Amino acid sequence: MTDIATTAQQPRFDSVEGLRESLRKVDYLSDEGIAGIVYLADRLGKPILVEGPAGTGKTQLAKSVAEVLGARLIRLQCYEGLDESKALYEWNYKKQLLRIQASKSETSGQDWDDIEDDIFSDDFLLERPLLEAIRAEDPVVLLIDEVDRVEVETEALLLEILSDYQVSIPELGTVTARQIPMVFLTSNNTRELSEALKRRCLYLHVDYPDMDREKEIVMTKVPDLSESLADQVARVVRSIRQLELKKSPSVSETLDWARTLVLLGVEQVDAETAASTINILLKYQSDIAKAVKELTAERKSFDKASPLSTSS
Ligand SMILES: Nc1ncnc2c1ncn2[C@@H]1O[C@H](COP(=O)(O)OP(=O)(O)OP(=O)(O)O)[C@@H](O)[C@H]1O
Ligand SMILES: [Mg+2]
Incomplete structure (x- = not known):
C-alpha cells in the first residue's frame, strides 16, 4: 500500500x-x-x-x-x-463540448469511441x-x-x-x-x-508558545523592537492568557500589539499603556473589560514597581 x-x-x-x-x-x-x-x-x-x-x-x-x-x-x-x-480535478466541459462539435462538422466522420478517448484525456483535465x-x-x-x-x-x-x-x-x-x-x-x-x-x-x-519562544518570535518578526519591550510584551500576553477569556490573544495578535507599541514609541509597558491598547490583543468587549480590570488591579497592588515592567 x-x-x-x-x-x-x-x-x-x-x-x-x-x-x-x-x-x-x-x-x-x-x-x-x-x-x-x-x-x-x-x-x-x-x-x-x-x-x-x-x-x-x-x-x-x-x-x-x-x-x-x-x-x-x-x-x-x-x-x-x-x-x-475543487479539490481533486474537473473535466473541462466547455473544451470537451467544442471538441465534440468540431468532430461533427468534420467530413472525415470520427467514430464516437475515438472522440470519447480524446475528450477524457489529459488535455481536457483541469487539475x-x-x-x-x-x-x-x-x-x-x-x-x-x-x-x-x-x-x-x-x-x-x-x-x-x-x-x-x-x-x-x-x-x-x-x-x-x-x-x-x-x-x-x-x-x-x-x-x-x-x-x-x-x-x-x-x-x-501546536499550542501558544511559552514566554521565551513568544519573545523570540516577536523579536524576529517586529523590527525596531527592543529586547526589553519584547520581554514585557510576552509577559503581559502570558498573564492575559491566564484569564478566563472568550478568546485568548493569538501569536498574530501579540505581533500586532508589539508593532503598535513600536509605532507609538512606547519603551515601557505600564498598566495604563497596556489597558489603552488592549483592543489590539482582544476582540470581545467582555474580554477587554476583564483584562483591563486585572491590569489595573495589578497596578494598584504593585504601586511603585509594576510587575508588568519588572523582569522576574
Ligand atoms: N512559531 C512561530 N514563528 C514565527 N512566526 C510565527 C510563529 N507562530 C506564529 N507566527 C506568526 O503568527 C501569525 C499567525 O500564524 P498562522 O497564520 O500560521 O496561524 P494559524 O495557526 O494558521 O492560525 P489560524 O488557525 O487562524 O489559521 C503569522 O504571522 C506567523 O508568521
Ligand atoms: Mg491557518
Missing part, C-alpha cells in the same frame, strides 16, 4: 536540531516537539495533522517548511461545500490542488488548510491521497505520486475529524 512511502526517497532533513535551525533561518521559531514531528513525518512518509488554537503558526509551519526545502507550496483552502471538482501535488515533478509541500471546515463526508476525498499518495480518476485510471510530497493538514478543532483521517496522519498539537 504505502510502499512508496518507505522506499527510495531521500530524507529531507539530517536531524531534528538541524531542521529547527533551518526553520529559524526562515523566521519560524519552532520547538523540539514541532521540529521532531516534521522530521519524523518525512522519514515515515506520513502527512501531519496540525491542530491548535487560532493564530499559533499552523499554516505558517507548512509555508516555512516549504521555504526551507525550496519547494513549491500547493494549498487547498477548505470550506464548507468543498467538493471533488485542482490535490491532483496537482500528486503529479508534480518539482518538490512540493501540500497544505490542506483548515480541514475541519469541510463536512465529515468530504474528508473521504482526502483519504486515498493521504494513505497511498494517489488519485483514482475513473476515465484515466490511477495517478500515483512521482515523489511523496510533505503534506500538512491544519485544523482549529471546530469539530472532531474522522478516525480514518486521523489514522493516516501524525498528530501535532
